[in-house]
Amino acid sequence: MGSIGIWQLLILLIVVFPVIPLLLTAFSKRTSGAQKVGWIILIVFTSWIGYAIFLIVSSFMNTQSQQQT
Template structure:
């Protein structure tokens, strides 16, 4: 069951990531090189944000439940 929830979560997050990208690609407000730069900026900023999260947010320390019960 946990695997199914994980798959659904990944699909929902992926959908929320793709919607703005599709809107950007279909937009008539920009074209050519300008649109390509916006797409690259969108893709790389998303990855840099993820990388910053991985590097800067401290990992949660596992709790020792055995020590808490005594």
């Protein structure tokens, strides 16, 4: 009693692990508005792969906008 079993830990990871990229994107300052909504929709369907694409593309977009100014 009082300890977490392996199955409970596994279920917790299965539930929490896919939500992490969604939260990281939702609270990111790299994008805003409709772009953020689009990224969140992509991440809902692709999870970590979508988050990796988000990081790559958003950093590329940020460097492009900094070079133009």
